[in-house]
Amino acid sequence: MDLELALRMCEAALRQAAREGASISVAVVDEGGHLVSFQRMAGARLAGPVLAPAKAYTAVAHGMTTADLGRLAAPGGELHGLAGDRFVCFGGGIPLWADYGEGECVVGGVGVSGGTVAQDVSCAEAAASVWRTR
Amino acid sequence: MDLELALRMCEAALRQAAREGASISVAVVDEGGHLVSFQRMAGARLAGPVLAPAKAYTAVAHGMTTADLGRLAAPGGELHGLAGDRFVCFGGGIPLWADYGEGECVVGGVGVSGGTVAQDVSCAEAAASVWRTR
Amino acid sequence: MDLELALRMCEAALRQAAREGASISVAVVDEGGHLVSFQRMAGARLAGPVLAPAKAYTAVAHGMTTADLGRLAAPGGELHGLAGDRFVCFGGGIPLWADYGEGECVVGGVGVSGGTVAQDVSCAEAAASVWRTR
Amino acid sequence: MDLELALRMCEAALRQAAREGASISVAVVDEGGHLVSFQRMAGARLAGPVLAPAKAYTAVAHGMTTADLGRLAAPGGELHGLAGDRFVCFGGGIPLWADYGEGECVVGGVGVSGGTVAQDVSCAEAAASVWRTR
Numbered sequence: 136m137d138l139e140l141a142l143r144m145c146e147a148a149l150r151q152a153a154r155e156g157a158s159i160s161v162a163v164v165d166e167g168g169h170l171v172s173f174q175r176m177a178g179a180r181l182a183g184p185v186l187a188p189a190k191a192y193t194a195v196a197h198g199m200t201t202a203d204l205g206r207l208a209a210p211g212g213e214l215h216g217l218a219g220d221r222f223v224c225f226g227g228g229i230p231l232w233a234d235y236g237e238g239e240c241v242v243g244g245v246g247v248s249g250g251t252v253a254q255d256v257s258c259a260e261a262a263a264s265v266w267r268t269r
Numbered sequence: 270m271d272l273e274l275a276l277r278m279c280e281a282a283l284r285q286a287a288r289e290g291a292s293i294s295v296a297v298v299d300e301g302g303h304l305v306s307f308q309r310m311a312g313a314r315l316a317g318p319v320l321a322p323a324k325a326y327t328a329v330a331h332g333m334t335t336a337d338l339g340r341l342a343a344p345g346g347e348l349h350g351l352a353g354d355r356f357v358c359f360g361g362g363i364p365l366w367a368d369y370g371e372g373e374c375v376v377g378g379v380g381v382s383g384g385t386v387a388q389d390v391s392c393a394e395a396a397a398s399v400w401r402t403r
Numbered sequence: 404m405d406l407e408l409a410l411r412m413c414e415a416a417l418r419q420a421a422r423e424g425a426s427i428s429v430a431v432v433d434e435g436g437h438l439v440s441f442q443r444m445a446g447a448r449l450a451g452p453v454l455a456p457a458k459a460y461t462a463v464a465h466g467m468t469t470a471d472l473g474r475l476a477a478p479g480g481e482l483h484g485l486a487g488d489r490f491v492c493f494g495g496g497i498p499l500w501a502d503y504g505e506g507e508c509v510v511g512g513v514g515v516s517g518g519t520v521a522q523d524v525s526c527a528e529a530a531a532s533v534w535r536t537r
Numbered sequence: 538m539d540l541e542l543a544l545r546m547c548e549a550a551l552r553q554a555a556r557e558g559a560s561i562s563v564a565v566v567d568e569g570g571h572l573v574s575f576q577r578m579a580g581a582r583l584a585g586p587v588l589a590p591a592k593a594y595t596a597v598a599h600g601m602t603t604a605d606l607g608r609l610a611a612p613g614g615e616l617h618g619l620a621g622d623r624f625v626c627f628g629g630g631i632p633l634w635a636d637y638g639e640g641e642c643v644v645g646g647v648g649v650s651g652g653t654v655a656q657d658v659s660c661a662e663a664a665a666s667v668w669r670t671r
Contacts, residue, residue, distance in 0.1 A: 170586035173575035218350025301569015307441035486618025
């Protein structure tokens with residue numbers, strides 16, 4: 136995960152948030168789930184610095200979106216009980232994939248927090264699409 | 270968040286608790302969620318020093334009451350899994366708003382623990398109404 | 404530890420701080436080291452909500468002032484290595500003693516943070532003397 | 538603490554790092570010590586996402602540079618034992634001051650990690666000077 140690309144991903148998320156009238160925090164992490172870039176908009180809640188990196192990490196750690204993970208972690212789901220302080224199991228975290236010659240693998244993640252869950256997902260998608268079209 | 274006002278908010282919460290026959294802890298935090306004032310009544314449980322500040326912080330961090338947050342964090346809610354050591358997601362935490370010229374924003378919070386949840390909410394409301402009529 | 408008395412102790416510490424031109428946080432804890440009362444003055448550092456309760460707890464946990472403990476925890480002292488996130492080993496924490504018929508024992512503590520260490524000690528002493536002359 | 542300004546501060550730190558041949562992480566936090574912006578250069582150590590925000594928070598929490606704090610926290614210093622997981626007590630964290638009409642107060646902080654301590658301090662200073670000349 137390259138800083139220049141991570142910054143472009145953050146900007147894309149912030150632009151989408153402005154379009155939706157949301158105030159968000161956005162985090163981009165590397166293949167180890169460690170923070171590369173973080174930005175919090177004016178007026179965005181203090182939960183953002185906690186939840187945006189945690190969603191990005193969770194997406195990397197499980198290799199799936201936190202929205203998908205939330206379905207598995209719901210009561211009756213096969214990962215029920217997973218959600219907690221470590222793993223954030225609702226929408227807004229998306230893993231980033233790449234194939235460097237050894238098959239597709241997760242090489243990073245993006246997490247957004249601060250809007251409704253639907254807004255967070257939409258902003259994270261905007262960031263992820265910068266990755267996919269890099 | 271001014272100490273003198275925070276003390277008056279604590280007193281209002283304690284008076285309401287006495288009226289309800291509850292033994293509570295009450296915490297007031299600033300816009301960063303950091304403690305300004307805390308008071309624990311005789312006989313109030315040891316969970317109070319943990320939960321009252323945590324409810325106040327949670328209300329600030331999410332910009333909503335912990336009761337409202339609890340509905341979002343319940344099974345089937347869009348933030349299911351949010352509740353944990355970090356965020357307390359049941360009633361008793363209330364954010365405090367003010368407009369210092371740049372629109373309404375959260376400038377502090379109050380949290381109460383020790384009674385039933387209904388009592389905690391009622392005591393936190395008594396404190397918050399001191400804020401609203403300051 | 405009685406809330407009414409704890410509040411008077413906090414007030415005494417704040418008055419002493421005003422006399423010294425310091426901006427402090429003060430915490431009073433019970434015999435279990437759990438918070439009874441906390442107050443942070445306008446302008447007092449954010450370290451106060453962390454350090455004032457921790458000094459009060461440390462004083463209770465070891466049955467001595469944190470200044471005395473600091474001497475034991477210094478390099479070459481017999482408790483070297485004790486200082487850390489759990490125990491705060493520099494001045495500003497004072498245990499409170501009482502004899503309820505079974506000999507003197509520690510029944511609470513006071514901790515102050517925000518000024519110089521000398522100021523913190525002076526403010527904590529002001530609070531402790533309220534206790535001793537109760 | 539404004540995001541646009543925080544980003545300019547991060548850029549100034551990164552430019553200084555490039556000049557010094559260091560690979561760093563830089564964090565900017567608000568008056569509550571909460572993250573506003575974070576950037577990690579390619580090749581910067583994984584300690585950066587831990588230490589850069591922690592240095593910025595520590596500088597805010599104590600209202601002084603982490604270098605100055607380190608002198609107080611050294612053996613024989615009056616805050617010996619302060620350093621730990623919570624407060625980072627060596628150079629690279631700088632508080633940011635402003636006077637919004639009620640006297641100078643700490644309104645944010647910057648923290649840098651990844652180079653030598655001297656490099657971290659130099660990069661944090663580059664960021665702080667953007668603040669001072671805003």
